[in-house]
Amino acid sequence: MSRGGQHIKRDDPERRCIATGEVQPKAGLIRFVVGPDNVIVPDVMEKLPGRGIWVAADRAALETAIKKRLFARGAKQAVTVPDDLFAQVEAALVRRLVEGISLARKAGLAVAGYEKVKSWLMGGGADVLIQASDGSERGKSKLRLPSDTSAFIGCLSAEELGLAFGREHVIHGALAAGGLTRRVVEDAAKLTGVRKMGGGKASGKGVKTT
Structure with a gap:
């Protein structure tokens, strides 16, 4: 893997x-x-x-x-x-990742907001958990990944994640399994690698599996 x-x-x-x-x-x-x-x-x-x-x-x-x-x-x-x-590389990766999540949302494969994400996680509808890198650690710790094959994305800020969902800020999001989801996870892994050192917004917590 x-x-x-x-x-x-x-x-x-x-x-x-x-x-x-x-x-x-x-x-x-x-x-x-x-x-x-x-x-x-x-x-x-x-x-x-x-x-x-x-x-x-x-x-x-x-x-x-x-x-x-x-x-x-x-x-x-x-x-x-x-x-x-x-900076060009980082900006391009952010745009592509935000676009991918936005497309997943329009296809019905993504939701945002604590309660909706919690419902997806509990109901088995979520394959990927997304949380803003600058969100409250206490609040984020209340949501758990659905299984040991699931991925976590945490390399976007609340403002960047908000762009994907058409909101000002988003802390919690989730993706269902699907073709778009694989692309989003791969793009998030790239952005995580670029941001992971020396003050990157992901703070070392970008994309991982449980």
């Missing part, structure tokens, strides 16, 4: 991280490409044209790739790495 509770299939595409040298499934990596004027651009959607340059979704790996100028080696040419590349 991979980070975030996703089962890895043997035929899942794999790529090599330019920072760690390790080969792993794409679900745990972030793709970059060389954009206009030879500027490195993050491609979290994995749709931009050009040769893909892959870095593990991990703060330390990204910092290593930037500091040691490994993007040029991966691109096999001179490139420009923006000063705010790390």
Whole structure:
């Protein structure tokens, strides 16, 4: 089982991280490409044209790739790495994760609010528990994951989670099983890796299984 509770299939595409040298499934990596004027651009959607340059979704790996100028080696040419590349990556991952949860909500696969989430958890309808990273620890501790195969997402702030549910702030959320849920869990694992060190909002509690 991979980070975030996703089962890895043997035929899942794999790529090599330019920072760690390790080969792993794409679900745990972030793709970059060389954009206009030879500027490195993050491609979290994995749709931009050009040769893909892959870095593990991990703060330390990204910092290593930037500091040691490994993007040029991966691109096999001179490139420009923006000063705010790390911030670009984080912002892009937040947008994608918020969008994924929002789509799940519109499909009836996500709910928000303490009572609704509690009902889903008790009734077996929840496969993933989502809680804001800046929510009250006492309040969050009252809700439990439904099973040992369930995932927990805690890398979004209450404001960011609120965007996914069309509210100002959200502390508690839940996802039912479904195709969108796998994407959300994988995206949350990437954001957790990026935010997990040095003051990241996830505070080390982003995506995990019980």
